[in-house]
Amino acid sequence: LFHFEKRGEALAPKAKFRSRLAFNITAGSLTVAAALAIGMAGYVYFAGMEPVDAFLNSAMILSGMGPVGELTSDGAKIFAGVYAIFCGLLIFAVAGLILAPVLHRVLHRFHVEDGDGR
Numbered sequence: 001l002f003h004f005e006k007r008g009e010a011l012a013p014k015a016k017f018r019s020r021l022a023f024n025i026t027a028g029s030l031t032v033a034a035a036l037a038i039g040m041a042g043y044v045y046f047a048g049m050e051p052v053d054a055f056l057n058s059a060m061i062l063s064g065m066g067p068v069g070e071l072t073s074d075g076a077k078i079f080a081g082v083y084a085i086f087c088g089l090l091i092f093a094v095a096g097l098i099l100a101p102v103l104h105r106v107l108h109r110f111h112v113e114d115g116d117g118r
Helices: 014-047 051-062 074-111
Strands: none
Touching: 014 051, 014 074, 051 074
C-alpha cells in the first residue's frame, strides 16, 4: 500500500501515477458512499424519515449545505449534529486522500536530481 522512495529516485511512470490516483479516487468515492449510507440509516432510524428524504438530508449535510427537513426528536437532532461533524472532517480526509498522489508527485519532482549531478 505504501511505497517509500529514496531521495533522487526517478519519478514514477505516468501509468503508475494514474493507477495510484485512480485507486485513491475509488477509495475516496467508496468512503463518501459509505458515509452517505450511514447518514441515510441514521435519518431513517432516528428521525423516521422515508429513504428518499433521508438521502436528501444526508447528501446535503455531506456536501456542506445543511439539512433540509425539520427534526423534531432529540435523538434525531443529536444524530444530525454528530453526523455533520463527522462529514465536515470526512471531506478534508477524502480531499487529502485524493490529492495525495498529485502532491507527492509535485514534491518528489523538486527532489529529483538533474542528470548533471546538481
